[in-house]
Amino acid sequence: MPKEVLLLYSSQARYKVLREVLFWLTVACTVALVALTITVIALSPRCLSWWQMSPVYQIYPRSFKDSNGDGVGDLKGILEQLDHFQYLNIKAIWISPFYRSPMKDFGYDVEDFRDIDPLFGTMQDFEELLAEMHKRDLKLIMDFIPNHTSDKHLWFNLSRSRDEKYKDYYVWTDCNASNPKPNNWVSIFGNSSWTYDEVRGQCYYHQFLKEQPDLNFRNPDVRREISDLIHFWLEKGVDGFRMDAVKHILEAEHLRDEQQVDPNKPPEEVTTEWDLHHDFTTTQIGLHDLLREWRAEMDIYSREPGRYRFLVTESYDYHEVEKTMMYYSTPLVKESDIPFNFYLLDLPQNTSGLWTKHLVDLWMSNMPKGQWANWVVGNHDKPRISTSVGISYVPAINMLLLTLPGTPTTYYGEEIGMENINITQDQVQDPAGRYNVSLSRDPQRSPMQWSDGMNAGFNPKTNLTWLPVHPHYKTVNVEAQMKDESSVLAQYRNLNTLRESELPLHRGWFCYIHTDASVFSYLRELDGLNRAFLVVLNFGKEAAVTNLSNIKELPSQLNVLMSTVHMNNGKSMSKSEIKTKAGEGLLIQFSSKIKFNQDHEDQCYISEKACYLGAMGILYKC
Numbered sequence: 001m002p003k004e005v006l007l008l009y010s011s012q013a014r015y016k017v018l019r020e021v022l023f024w025l026t027v028a029c030t031v032a033l034v035a036l037t038i039t040v041i042a043l044s045p046r047c048l049s050w051w052q053m054s055p056v057y058q059i060y061p062r063s064f065k066d067s068n069g070d071g072v073g074d075l076k077g078i079l080e081q082l083d084h085f086q087y088l089n090i091k092a093i094w095i096s097p098f099y100r101s102p103m104k105d106f107g108y109d110v111e112d113f114r115d116i117d118p119l120f121g122t123m124q125d126f127e128e129l130l131a132e133m134h135k136r137d138l139k140l141i142m143d144f145i146p147n148h149t150s151d152k153h154l155w156f157n158l159s160r161s162r163d164e165k166y167k168d169y170y171v172w173t174d175c176n177a178s179n180p181k182p183n184n185w186v187s188i189f190g191n192s193s194w195t196y197d198e199v200r201g202q203c204y205y206h207q208f209l210k211e212q213p214d215l216n217f218r219n220p221d222v223r224r225e226i227s228d229l230i231h232f233w234l235e236k237g238v239d240g241f242r243m244d245a246v247k248h249i250l251e252a253e254h255l256r257d258e259q260q261v262d263p264n265k266p267p268e269e270v271t272t273e274w275d276l277h278h279d280f281t282t283t284q285i286g287l288h289d290l291l292r293e294w295r296a297e298m299d300i301y302s303r304e305p306g307r308y309r310f311l312v313t314e315s316y317d318y319h320e321v322e323k324t325m326m327y328y329s330t331p332l333v334k335e336s337d338i339p340f341n342f343y344l345l346d347l348p349q350n351t352s353g354l355w356t357k358h359l360v361d362l363w364m365s366n367m368p369k370g371q372w373a374n375w376v377v378g379n380h381d382k383p384r385i386s387t388s389v390g391i392s393y394v395p396a397i398n399m400l401l402l403t404l405p406g407t408p409t410t411y412y413g414e415e416i417g418m419e420n421i422n423i424t425q426d427q428v429q430d431p432a433g434r435y436n437v438s439l440s441r442d443p444q445r446s447p448m449q450w451s452d453g454m455n456a457g458f459n460p461k462t463n464l465t466w467l468p469v470h471p472h473y474k475t476v477n478v479e480a481q482m483k484d485e486s487s488v489l490a491q492y493r494n495l496n497t498l499r500e501s502e503l504p505l506h507r508g509w510f511c512y513i514h515t516d517a518s519v520f521s522y523l524r525e526l527d528g529l530n531r532a533f534l535v536v537l538n539f540g541k542e543a544a545v546t547n548l549s550n551i552k553e554l555p556s557q558l559n560v561l562m563s564t565v566h567m568n569n570g571k572s573m574s575k576s577e578i579k580t581k582a583g584e585g586l587l588i589q590f591s592s593k594i595k596f597n598q599d600h601e602d603q604c605y606i607s608e609k610a611c612y613l614g615a616m617g618i619l620y621k622c
Contacts, residue, residue: 048507050139051240051310051337052372054091055401055408055496060380061098061120062106062466063447063458064412071464073447075121079129081450084478085138088415089496092310093133094141094242096380098126102152104211105431107143108244109150113229130237139239141310146226146294147245148212155225156213160200168219171205173255184257185281189432190272193281207248207281209431217249217290227297234301240310241298243291243336246327247315250287252280283315283323288335291327295334311335312374316342321366328371338374338407345377347397348388351539353520357512360404360520364510373406378414384444387420395491395564396537396585402495403524403535403587405510410492412448416481417488421446421470429467446470449477486566494562495587504533513551518544519580525592532592534558538580549576555590562587 065077075098085093097107100115107117116123133140149156158166173194175182180196180203187193187207194203195210204213215222230241258276260267270276291313298309313336317323327339343359367373377385377397386394394417401408412418420443423433433440446467450457455465456473470476481487499505508526515521518540525532534554538544548554558578560571564585573579573588580586 049308049310049337051092051308051312052407053500053506054089054139055410056092056094056141056312057085057088057090058379058409058411059093059095060412060445061095063445065448065450066455066459066461066465069459069461069464070119071459071462072119072466073458074119075116075125075129079125079132082132082136082138086136087482088493089500090410091137092139092141092239094409095143097143097145099145102150102211104150105209106429108145109148109152109209109212110145111150111152112154113149114232127236134237139310141240141242141312142233142238143244144230144233144241145244146215146217147248148206148208148214151211151213155215160197160204162200165221168216169222170213171216171251172200172202173205175203177201183255184260184267184270184276185251186271186273186276188273205251207245207251214248214251217286218253223290223293227294230294230297234298234309238309239307240312242340243294243311243313245315246287246291246313247282247317247323249290250284252284254280256280283317288326291335292333295329295336299334311337313339315339321362325366325368328368330368331370338372340376340409341374341406342376344375344400345379345382347377347385347539348383351389351393351541353515353518353537353539356400356520356537356539357515361512364405373404374409375401375404375406376409377401378411378444379409380411380445381441382444384411384418384420385414386417387443390583391417391419392583393539395488396539396583398488398492399495399535399562399564399585399587400520400537402492402499403505403533405508405524411444415489415492416449416476416478418446418449418476419470419472420444421468423467427468442467449473451477451479491562491564498562498587502531502533504529504531508532514546514548516544516546518542518582519546521546521548530591531589533561534586534588534590536578536580536586536588538582538584541582543579543581546578546580547576548578551575553592558588558590560586561589 059078061075061078062073064073065081066073067076067080068074078095097110098116098120099107099110100112100117101107101109102111103119116126130140155166155169159169173182175194175196177196180194181192182194182203185193187209189209193206195206196203206213217223258278258280260270261275261277265275295311298311301307302309313327315324315327324339327336329335329337341363343362346359347356349355363373385397398414401410423437423440423442425437428434428437428440428442430440430442433442447456447458447465447469449470452474454460455463456469456477458469459465478489481489484490504524504526508524511523513521513523513534518538519536520539521534521536523532523534536546554575556575558573558575560568560573563569563571564583565581578586
């Protein structure tokens with residue numbers, strides 16, 4: 001039939017209008033469905049990356065595991081113990097420096113950034129460790145030290161001899177050899193941060209030991225060198241960097257004296273970092289530009305599917321929290337994924353519910369919108385938390401770490417409650433304690449306690465350990481605690497497994513619910529799920545009773561899912577009488593139909609008046 005005839009009769013079809021209506025309805029529905037899909041995708045929280053899914057575990061390599069019997073931990077020792085991380089369900093491992101070094105500051109004085117110190121093994125050992133970690137889906141975060149090198153580094157030796165390329169690789173200035181103090185700047189370890197070099201006939205600047213000269217980042221060649229080093233290790237396959245001491249990277253070019261904290265103090269008595277306001281030696285203009293450059297270099301490698309490269313910066317300004325927050329990325333420019341949060345290191349100053357809440361809120365209320373929190377209670381520079389606040393509080397502190405929103409960092413041994421060792425002056429290894437044992441950081445760096453065997457299983461081959469093993473290793477060790485379901489290790493493992501499997505703990509809302517002199521309590525909940533978690537932590541000196549009867553949305557009876565006092569697991573409690581012992585933590589799961597509403601903040605019901613969406617870093621105040 002000709003086209004003209006078909007057109008003539010089709011216009012008279014009985015169902016023409018109905019067909020057109022159905023056609024346009026179909027189009028409208030399709031458009032609406034597409035729009036809805038786009039909206040859901042846009043509004044849905046982003047998928048969490050590997051560094052958000054798992055705690056970060058810090059290994060101090062000298063102390064973790066000795067494989068060859070020389071008394072010092074090494075890379076093969078770490079390889080031998082990878083099962084430990086799978087047992088704990090930990091996926092991210094940060095290893096403190098293992099570069100070639102004279103060890104004046106135990107690896108933070110780097111002689112060659114492209115080599116492994118023989119004390120720890122070889123490059124082949126490193127590559128085998130990394131390959132085995134990746135085979136087990138473990139990620140490796142390297143310590144990177146951009147601020148300075150060792151005075152044994154080739155760059156420094158060429159610089160002091162005024163080699164044309166390297167003469168400005170470090171911060172040099174004219175000075176008087178008999179009184180080498182161009183200004184009043186002091187080092188982190190005390191006394192002047194200037195040392196006279198006889199070869200060059202000038203003074204060089206060092207914010208740490210005199211054996212750690214500061215690089216001159218105002219020299220573009222130095223910037224390129226550091227970028228090349230970042231590429232070197234990313235090519236090896238490392239998964240991220242912890243950038244050390246970043247606030248010290250730049251210093252003012254004018255070299256003027258810094259203002260004294262006590263203006264009446266005689267200048268010759270200005271000998272410690274606490275004596276000065278560090279307006280010219282920390283957080284200088286241009287610092288964040290440098291970090292953003294390095295982040296951009298790392299992002300080139302992050303394009304590889306499933307291989308995001310993580311960046312965490314180490315900088316701490318207790319009285320200027322806004323400076324710490326500047327290390328986060330912005331919506332326009334990427335910098336670090338997280339700056340380390342060291343505020344919980346101050347827990348020992350005042351062990352109480354109110355103080356704990358203050359330290360937590362110091363971070364949460366200042367964190368930029370859309371960012372991810374993180375928490376640290378111990379590292380290689382600070383006394384172990386178990387010694388500072390008492391071993392009885394360690395399980396509650398671990399519960400705090402693993403139930404707060406964000407990424408927790410665990411220093412080796414915290415998962416079993418290791419304590420500081422006692423060090424005498426003749427045992428001191430740390431240069432910070434060379435002349436004053438009380439300043440030594442050795443006590444928190446003792447060998448890891450794996451078993452009740454020889455040298456706590458750290459070195460089962462010879463009677464050598466670089467530092468003494470803690471005398472309580474016979475009972476406080478990994479093997480013993482694996483057999484005890486009420487141990488610190490068992491609780492850590494159970495909590496971490498729960499943290500990964502329960503979305504409210506991983507990416508849900510975080511809301512303060514009650515705080516007093518003893519107890520700090522909060523909720524974790526996620527919209528769309530009918531279960532939530534109540535955390536009650538007693539950081540006081542005595543038992544406490546918490547009354548939450550004013551929170552009408554809580555069930556009258558609460559069942560304890562997990563307690564740090566093992567006998568209280570599964571115990572039923574009235575919400576008007578939640579009993580906790582000193583140092584006890586409770587994790588309570590309950591059914592909930594409470595829905596937080598971003599657009600109607602008056603619907604919030606939490607008495608403490610502040611809620612945070614954990615996955616987005618957003619604060620809503622009721």
